Amino acid sequence: xxxxxxxxxxxxxxxxxxxxxxxxxxxxxxxxxxxxxxxxxxxxxxxxxxxxxxxxxxxxxxxxxxxxxxxxxxxxxxxxxxxxxxxxxxxxxxxxxxxxxxxxx
Numbered sequence: 001x002x003x004x005x006x007x008x009x010x011x012x013x014x015x016x017x018x019x020x021x022x023x024x025x026x027x028x029x030x031x032x033x034x035x036x037x038x039x040x041x042x043x044x045x046x047x048x049x050x051x052x053x054x055x056x057x058x059x060x061x062x063x064x065x066x067x068x069x070x071x072x073x074x075x076x077x078x079x080x081x082x083x084x085x086x087x088x089x090x091x092x093x094x095x096x097x098x099x100x101x102x103x104x105x
Contacts, residue, residue: 004012
């Protein structure tokens with residue numbers, strides 16, 4: 001960023017003042033801005049209404065917890081059962097199969 005001299009700073013300041021003066025009034029009205037600021041103050045204080053109605057936020061977290069527990073149980077059971085089935089799979093694969101025999105004779 002290049003430093004500005006006094007003349008350039010005055011031009012920028014003048015342009016900003018003109019832009020501020022020429023801006024249009026808000027079409028939403030004072031009541032709307034009052035309500036927005038009230039909502040902002042409530043949210044900042046932590047007393048605002050919940051964004052999720054009817055305790056939906058708690059339901060989501062409970063469902064996520066149950067889904068995680070079920071996923072862990074499923075993963076553990078698959079891991080335990082896979083170790084037991086490895087013996088059967090190894091025995092099945094170790095049987096001598098005649099791979100050279102054609103399927104259709």
